[in-house]
Amino acid sequence: MKTRLLGVLLCCLLSVGMLHADEQSQADAAVANTLFDYDGSEEYATYKVNDDGSVDLIFASNTPDKLYEDILTQLQSHPHISSVLASKGGPVCKLF
Template sequence: MKRLLVTTLLACFLGICSLSHADEATQADAAVANILFEYDGSEEYASYKANDDGSVDLIFASNTPDKLYEDILTQLQNHPHISSVLASKGGPVCKLF
């Protein structure tokens, strides 16, 4: 009986930890989507991945204007649901610029 209780508690704890990580990724994903939505055509020059820990990896088109890149990056870095941002301008050239 004791073994069953310990096993059940351990399974619940692991399940809660998994949900916590999924929630962080979901919140980070929503934050990035909302920020990028404010910029017309961002789906053409930016792609991203929200990670389980709430961090975000972004790749911008190599010809993204510096001001635009900096504006978006600053918003992402200051968002409370994003733990960290790893970004680069190493993507393919975008026809919008």
């Protein structure tokens, strides 16, 4: 009985861990795909996706407001991203 209960508990813990990994990978793909649509984004934006599907995003300090707003709007409305924390605090980008 104890072995069976332990097995069920272990399965529950593993499924929770896999759920977080899935949330993170889906959010990561969403950010990568969104940034891919903007030429040169690897020059002016860096990001980190957290376990819960939230995204920390840093843009170059001279990123045009319109571009910044467009990308943020897309990311904030994406169903696989739980939240976005963004700033324009990165180094100046030569593209702008």
